[in-house]
Amino acid sequence: MAAEALASDILIAPSVLPANFARLGEECVELERAGADRIHWDVMDGRFVPNLTFGPDIIASIRPLVSLPFEAHLMVQEPHELAPRYAEAGCELLIVHAEACPHLHRTLGAIRDLDMDAGVALNPGTPASAVAPVLDMCRLVLVMTVNPGWGGQHYIRSMETKITEVQNLISHSDHEVEVEVDGGVGPATIGGAAQAGAKVFVAGSAIFSDTDGYKAAIHKLRTAATTN
Ligand code: DX5
Ligand code: ZN
Numbered sequence: 001m002a003a004e005a006l007a008s009d010i011l012i013a014p015s016v017l018p019a020n021f022a023r024l025g026e027e028c029v030e031l032e033r034a035g036a037d038r039i040h041w042d043v044m045d046g047r048f049v050p051n052l053t054f055g056p057d058i059i060a061s062i063r064p065l066v067s068l069p070f071e072a073h074l075m076v077q078e079p080h081e082l083a084p085r086y087a088e089a090g091c092e093l094l095i096v097h098a099e100a101c102p103h104l105h106r107t108l109g110a111i112r113d114l115d116m117d118a119g120v121a122l123n124p125g126t127p128a129s130a131v132a133p134v135l136d137m138c139r140l141v142l143v144m145t146v147n148p149g150w151g152g153q154h155y156i157r158s159m160e161t162k163i164t165e166v167q168n169l170i171s172h173s174d175h176e177v178e179v180e181v182d183g184g185v186g187p188a189t190i191g192g193a194a195q196a197g198a199k200v201f202v203a204g205s206a207i208f209s210d211t212d213g214y215k216a217a218i219h220k221l222r223t224a225a226t227t228n
Contacts, residue, residue, distance in 0.1 A: 010194065010225045012218050013038040013071060013180070015204035017053065017151040024058070025065045031207075032066045034214035039068050040182070040202045041091070042151070045076035048100050049149035056082075056089035063090035071095060073121060073182065073202075075148045080107045087114040095119035095142050098130045108137035119180070123148060124156055128165035135175045140200065141166050145193065146183025151204040155184025160196035167197030187224040194225040201225065
């Protein structure tokens with residue numbers, strides 16, 4: 001029973017970074033049918049990270065096709081400037097990098113003023129303590145288990161200590177905050193992240209490269225999160 005309860009706690013947020021962009025809408029519809037809990041948009045501006053990806057207009061064009069919540073992971077230099085555009089595009093949750101926000105508390109407040117939930121992402125080199133002063137503003141903390149910029153990288157297992165540190169900060173606060181991980185998450189790594197305290201898992205390559213299809217890939221992740 002406990003395992004089933006844990007499985008129902010686990011949320012899978014596919015990153016569409018590896019999707020076939022020529023049929024991005026169909027890909028998102030298939031992910032919804034396959035049992036995904038959220039769509040994770042890896043937004044990159046070519047400055048905070050070298051890669052360039054999804055503008056708000058692309059997300060807005062997909063919005064009417066699926067009912068899943070959209071979370072935008074803003075790997076951008078000036079997230080506060082872009083936040084209104086991603087709100088208009090239909091994102092329910094905006095995740096900004098602590099490293100890109102000299103005024104993090106103000107930026108999170110601006111996101112919430114746009115009627116979106118706010119999240120903070122921490123690069124591998126940023127300590128868990130960076131989010132302690134703003135937990136009251138966050139719906140989630142995203143612990144990066146790779147250095148941002150590309151999909152398909154190797155999971156940095158040493159980040160599991162930070163996952164637990166973030167979970168402990170939350171447990172000792174009065175706030176309900178999700179712990180999410182992003183980068184190199186697959187059947188071989190999700191168990192360690194879950195045991196460390198994560199409940200929400202971004203996965204790109206592990207889903208899009210699975211020859212058994214999206215539904216099987218998502219099921220494998222849920223199973224591995226609760227049994228490994
Ligand atoms: C890194 C991106 C990736 C992506 C997931 O900037 O945030 O972590 O979402 O990619 P995979 O699951 O292929 O590592
Ligand atoms: Zn991401």
